Amino acid sequence: MTPAYVVRRIGFYVLICAITLFFAVPMLWIASAPFDASPGLGVQWPDWTLDNVRKTFDHPYALHSMVNSLLICVTTAVAVTAFAALASYALSRVRIPGRDALLYGLLLLSSVVTGTAAMVPIFVMMFQLGLIDSRFGVALVMTGGLLPAAIFILKDFVDAVPKSYEESARVFGASTGQILRDVVLPVARPGLATILVWAFVNSWGNFLVPFLLIRSIDKQPGAVLLQTFTDEGGSANLSVIPVFSLLFSIPVVVLYLLVNSRYGFRFHGGIKS
Amino acid sequence: MAGIDIEGLATVYPNGVRAVDGLDLTVADGEFFALLGPSGCGKTTLLRTIAGLENASEGSVRIDGADVTRLEPGKRGVAMVFQDYALFPHMSVSENITYPLKVRRVAAATRSSVAERTAGELSLQGLLERRPGQLSGGQQQRVALARAIASEGKVLLLDEPLSNLDARLRLEARTFLKKLQRDLGITTVFVTHDQAEALALADRIAVMQSGQLRQLGSPREVFARPVNTFVANFIGSTPMNLLDGAVVASDSGAVSVAGGSLPASTGSVPTGAEVTVGVRPEYLTLSVASAGDVAGPAIRGEVVVAENLGTSSLVSVDCAGTLIGVTVPEEDEPEPGTPVVLTAPEQRVLLYDKESGELLARQAAAVA
Amino acid sequence: MAGIDIEGLATVYPNGVRAVDGLDLTVADGEFFALLGPSGCGKTTLLRTIAGLENASEGSVRIDGADVTRLEPGKRGVAMVFQDYALFPHMSVSENITYPLKVRRVAAATRSSVAERTAGELSLQGLLERRPGQLSGGQQQRVALARAIASEGKVLLLDEPLSNLDARLRLEARTFLKKLQRDLGITTVFVTHDQAEALALADRIAVMQSGQLRQLGSPREVFARPVNTFVANFIGSTPMNLLDGAVVASDSGAVSVAGGSLPASTGSVPTGAEVTVGVRPEYLTLSVASAGDVAGPAIRGEVVVAENLGTSSLVSVDCAGTLIGVTVPEEDEPEPGTPVVLTAPEQRVLLYDKESGELLARQAAAVA
Amino acid sequence: LGSSDSGGGDQDANRNADAKQVELVIGANAVKGGKNSAGATFTQDVLIPKFVEAQKAKGVDVTVRFEGDGSDDEVYKQKLALSLSNKAGPDLMNLDGIWVGEFAQAGYVKPLTDTVGDAAKVDGWDGWAQIPESVQQLGSFEGKRYGVPAGTDGRVLYFNKKLFAQAGLPADWQPKSWDDILAAGQKLKQLPGVTPIQINGGTAMGEATTMQGVLPLLVGTGATIHTDGKWLGDTVKVRQVLDFYAKVYGGGLGDPVLQREAKGRDKSFAEFAAHKIGILAEGDYFWRSVVEPKEGVAKMADRDTTVGYALIPAARPGAGVKGQDFVSMSGGGVVAVNPNTKYPQQAWELLQFMNSAEMVEAALDGAAKITQRTDVNAKVLANDPMLNFVATKVLPITQYRPGLAEYPKISAALQQATADVIGGKSTDAAARAYQTAVAAAAGGKDKVAGN
Amino acid sequence: MPGRPARVRGPAQDVAGLGVGRALGFVAPALLLIGAFLVFPAVWTIYIGITNYRLTGVEAVSPSIVGLANYTKALNDALFHNALWLTCLFVLGSAIVGQNILGFALAWTMRRARPAVRRTVEGLVLLAWILPSTVVAYLWIAFFDRDTGTLNSILGQQGTAWLIEYPMVCLILFNTWRGTAFSMMLYSSALQAVPPSQLESARMVGASGWQTLRDVVFPHIRGHVLTNTLLISLWTANDFSPFLLTKGGPNHESETVPVYIYNVALQGGELGYSSAISFLLLLANLLVALLYLRLLRRRS
Ligand SMILES: Nc1ncnc2c1ncn2[C@@H]1O[C@H](COP(=O)(O)OP(=O)(O)OP(=O)(O)O)[C@@H](O)[C@H]1O
Ligand SMILES: Nc1ncnc2c1ncn2[C@@H]1O[C@H](COP(=O)(O)OP(=O)(O)OP(=O)(O)O)[C@@H](O)[C@H]1O
């Protein structure tokens, strides 16, 4: 082993450590504050207690909001994945004129329209549709916002599924439905899983849409509830926030771990163009 | 009776490429038929058009007497093995094999018995629960075959099924495939660009070039009498020598070539006519020049390099600036630099038109 | 002088696979040396260890007398051509060829003259401005060779450079490669799993199995006298027949096999000893049985199937339940079902130890 | 005048007046376990059951639902406005007093007399008598009552008696002018680690800057931000206020960085509680909920002995608005009736019930807080000298913000001006920038008052 | 033939036998949702952008069409210019440079790292990506906090109010932390598409690490770099999370366009104006996307 090699190895590990620290250190708060008797902004060795946890569990809406979050986000993630799968499959396999322009156009729109500016149209439309105070309505709006990017990403996964699989099934007489169900979807599973997680994560943190569209506090998801942990002067309630943040993060992490261990969370062939 | 009749078939891709360009072809029931040709000549396209994966632009395809030109692939009664096998990676071997039955909603019990039986026929017992990713290339190929067979098509279409196997495995798979086809008696169309494979396996061979048929015949015919220089060059494990020559005298039956001459049944080809002389390295005889002059037409030259072919060697001989390949038995391989004399029997020397490259008609007739 | 000396070399992958397992090997200066073996035997690993792309775990590699075992690949003076050629798709042919010089900061003018010259040697003139994607497989292979040559290594390493070409092209490229190496006189190590390629090209062949050397010798030696059944089975365009047999009588020089017998120089192998009898299809003679009994040891059987090999056919004969392959000239191919008799000359019948598969020592000595 | 012609007034105010099955919704920016948790709890657990019970006695089956949010006021306002613009929304809604004007202009709320239909019925409510005239202003716009105020507050100067003692300042400190404040600040500056004065400034504090800083100072100069349909522009009095900021933050008496932090106000609370701030201008909320010894967000166990409070002085004695010596600003919520309610009469009844002495007192749940009703205040504030101080000394001299749509932007312009000064700009530059901003926000120079 | 007559057009031309009709059927549900919840509101927003609509006050009742007044206002609005400039900084710093480079560096180094190391590092990076943004905001406020903040504790110095003194630097760091995962994953898969033999070829001829990257790796992943840059640029330009950290402050020093839009819409209530700015942001995005498509097409 040459000295140059050793130096490079050391450099490599120093770099890895630095990057790891950069990513890990900000997360320490959520590991320490929930169990600290006097949680503050900042990381300190906790004065261990489970009081905060108890307080959070005693909160009238905390657990319920998680259920709402799950309802909304599972619906959204499943709808996004299902519709994006269908659409990206068709777009990948059939040359529809103006396909690429369509994809880029929608992608551009989606990044802008989900912002604050569109809240009036969306509210009014949902109101007219009678979907105010409906978790399903919230899921619909989120689905519409996430679909373009989902189709964009998923199409590359589907492009990477060898066409001979489908042709082979087709020669055996499989119908389009059978081809989709038996061949394409299972083969594109890592992609679907990735999109599922992506859509779930994105809808999980969304505050504005459910806030605007849902009236009853007992239907509000966790992202909205997390905003209510302040008093009338705007001071954050630090005995509940850390624990709730922790609880609120668990489902996304669990979902990610589950999907990652089963299908691998990655961009299959890579997003090309 | 599950023959294939192809009439005036043309397949044009949306980009305008006429990949199959007006083809007439009949494959008899139970025949093992090879489509042979260089890369890009349209073999795959023809096969896919038969399967219905490409639309015929002109002409018709009939299978078992019925016109299937406009039928969905699944309704043509064909089974196909793809070059990459297209085994479904998420299904076990047995699920793969019985997928065609599952599509037709055959009961699970029947399916598993079919899987057992087919696996038996193809020596895949014990692998039924594996995933394709856990199989060797040869095993994968057999699973793909098993799946095609299980689908009970009347016609089996194979697109270069051996080309993904390594050299040794390819030989074994070849023999296996030939036996299997014999046993099943299923009409089989087989695409390859490897002439040795086609010769070894097929009952008949169609040689294609640029979407058109160049020659159709038994392996022996195609090997012995290529109808043009294209086929001549393409067939044979060592390329045929194609040399510029001229008819010495129409009645003497000899052509001058590479500073010497060779016997040839010149038929009605006029004296002095320029021709392309085709002779396979296997049919040339090499004698060391110092062994005295040989009687009759011959070519003199000097050994350049020799390639070992196992029991024989391919010797390249420089004859007045033209390189001629000759196959000699391993024990007779001369050293580079040795002066040698080449001779050939008259019936092995083929004459082609210099312009068109076609086998000269009279000559062809004389032999047929 | 740019020979390669390998001593006690082992390469162990992080997952514990000993891909190269204690190997001693010397490649002489200017030699064309082939590494041959089935898939996964460690050929590529050995080549990469010579190149420095893998770290040797034990042993040493010396090139041109200097120990390079711990040197960076770029400093060993070797050039390598990869199986997929690894041409840079975004560079023109001439940029590809001169990239090694660019890395060494050679002036642009010098580079372009090198590109011209090398392209001339490899008949690539006129292609210099194209991108690799616009070249045929054969041309790509030559560009890869040109790049390797332009890098002015003392040793050329080739990892299956022909396997990506289609069958016909492979034959042409083979001859081209052999001539080029002759002309340049550069020490060349060539990896292949195709025995025909190794036989045709190499001055010497090393047959590997499981990371170890099984046989080392000239193509002729390896073909005629495989030292064990593994090599016997691996070498030859048709697999050697390896049959269960027993020595009939030590002094009579015959072995009983497949219901018949064959002559063999049994040497000191005791009577009744069970052996594996190896005989190549090319060395067996087939006579139609009705032609009357043949004198001497012979095996009787019935033709099962025949594969056309061009000028000859490979006939599978069922002899008391054992399939034996025989090569016959094309005109003598018998119909399936014909009863036939097989004979072989004594010196072509090899005896292997039933257990170890090694060529029986006495016999080996008798022949050498 | 059963039906006026404005907006929803074409509906019959007596619609469903005799319904036996009634459904009402109360909306508020309050939620159990979160923002205004106590208010939400009271409404859900006390008010509603009591009302339902009372109605049942009358033979009416009422269901009252509480729709609680718990968000930033701006977001809540937006959501409410969206609902109202679609003629939906809760039947009774809590509004910030300053929204009344803009909601009224948009037709989202109507004068109570219009909604309820019967002026006599509304004006005849006995509760009005208990709500001081100045407090009623909170729920009024252009002279009409749009809702019932739901409590109010007042602003004072808090100071830390311990620090004062160390700096040699009196425990019963009461500045008479701005200079007195600065002088005290100079003394406090001697103490290590202490920020002498915290007057909210800058944009990060948002409305807290305007309410606890600029406006109390401005009324101390005798000006109000909106008079006679015009907004106050770049005037001497505005410059006076900005000068004061410059003296505090430029002279090392305040912590300029704190004014820029997103959570700066929370931080100022924590620092005061940790004895690091000498003088702090805040509302009574600070006393009740921040430094409150048991439940406060920045508890001070020794609040009662350590925290002192004083009236905010005018710039000079007598220079304040209406010639006052001392000034203050107040805000507070209003409960209004949705003009589109299905049950206007029942909603009005619920509103009265909600503001009955019994309910107002019950809402406090034993806590001391300044309510809208004087009778309740007299009762519950007796034991809290500080709140009593606000109720009796501050409320009479206090001012409210104008409830107009433009106000938030004017407020932002004021915040920006202080931010500029704290950031080091000259008073002159900041004031001129303010003038431009005000003109833009008010919609024309003609709507801006000059010197 | 029994049943249906033979079809004239022949089997469908795509691999799955879908046919254009059914393909449209497959795309329809997605397009419907997108149309309803994305395109329709977008068009409406554009309309609002030419009015003086507010949610309260007189203009709520009768908004009037003011034409391009909102746009001319934006062009003269110093705060909008400021926001635009800050957005450019934000995108440049955190997306184009931060996430891109860190993501690539991670993908490049993790390629050969031991699986355990690789899993840990990638897991952490991904965790930063999947945590809900409200939670993440708290994490970073705590990290940068002036008094008890982790950063100050690490540096052993008290009282630096990072979010106040260096708001854009903080935001860029924050967003780099938050978004690197996407680039890392994308580049990981892109790098897998670079044939190892090409890297080894470069090594064989003695190319240095930098030469290898420049001559071999980048030309291969150029398309990926561009797509990735486009996506993360768009996402960053439209990212609202800066609001959660700094609310645009102090004194507009971190008020990127989305935050500005929010402030104009909610604090100021000027929906017409905020819609106009949204549309301008859309145009800016479009410009970037077109630029990107040009670059991509220039790929030989
Ligand atoms: N989908 C397609 N669209 C357009 N042209 C095509 C398509 N597929 C093949 N071609 C063209 O049609 C011609 C025939 O192609 P085909 O694949 O049938 O050749 P092949 O004989 O199978 O070759 P190979 O031996 O390389 O597989 C070629 O020129 C090819 O470029
Ligand atoms: N990077 C690697 N890590 C671990 N094991 C490896 C690696 N590369 C190869 N091996 C293993 O080492 C053995 C030798 O592999 P090698 O690639 O040298 O074989 P080969 O003879 O070149 O085969 P082929 O003809 O298929 O190319 C095989 O068992 C293979 O699975």
Ligand SMILES: [Mg+2]
């Ligand atoms: Mg093909």
Ligand SMILES: [Mg+2]
């Ligand atoms: Mg290899």
